[in-house]
Amino acid sequence: MNQFINKKQLGVTLILIGLMMVLFLAQKGFNDRLKLVMLMDSNITNLKEYSIGTEGYSYSLPAEWTTNQKSYPGSYIVYHNSFRSESMGIIGYVEVMNSKDGLEHITIxxxxKLPQNKVKEYKSLKTKINDKEGYRISYKLNLDEGKLVYDNVYYIKVDEEKYFKLLFSVGEEKYKENLLAVFDAIVETCKVNK
Structure with missing residues (x-):
């Protein structure tokens, strides 16, 4: 009798484990489709991939956005690409930084460096982005003209001394809560292709 109960318990346990695995895989697929829907909801239908020289890094931005690459002297900022979306009111940039300081030190x-008297609701969230250590910093910035700008800055540690930094800045009149999902989807395109 005891052996019969153990076989029954084992069978039920295996079925439950199997169902949990199916739900986990279904959730992953659902999350990917949800990100795609969020991008499409924001009229983003095509992403353009950018490769960063010999570094082996890449990321994607909406193809409709205009970009402008810049070079900086020294070795701290090894890559910089500014972007703009006129229709969505988004400006920002993608950088690859070279620093021996840790990720937390860089964010602090x-x-x-921000003008403390103009920053409101500063929030720092430690997170994982593509299994890499990261931070998402969000705050509101009061400009001199009385305008309010929502800034979201993402930092991702990609190598021992290399970091992605992405800034998304949106004016108050164009800001929508679902833009965070768009920013997250873009940030998750940052890859190390080594």
Whole structure:
């Protein structure tokens, strides 16, 4: 009798484990489709991939956005590409930074450079982005003209001394809550192709 109960329990346990695996895989597919829907809801239908020189890094931006690559002296910013979406009111940039300082130190240092009397609702969230250590910093910035700008800055550690930094800035009149999902989807395109 005891052996019969153990076989029954084992069978039920295996069925439950199987169902949990199916749900986990279905959730992953659902999340990917949801991101695609969020992009399409924001009239983003095509992403253009950008490769970063010999670094082996890449990322994607909506093909409709205009971009402008810049070079900086020194070795701190090894790549910079500004972007703009007129229709969505988004401006920002993608950078690859070279630093021996840790990720947390970089985020704190950048935060200290902001004009403290103009920053509201500063939030720092430690996160994982594509299984890499990262931070998402969000805040509102009061400009001199009385305008309010929503900024979201993402930092991703990609190598021992290399970091992605992505800034998305949107004016108050164009800002919508679903833009965070669009920003997250773009940030998740950052890859190390080594």
């Amino acid at each position: 240092s950048d935060g200290n």
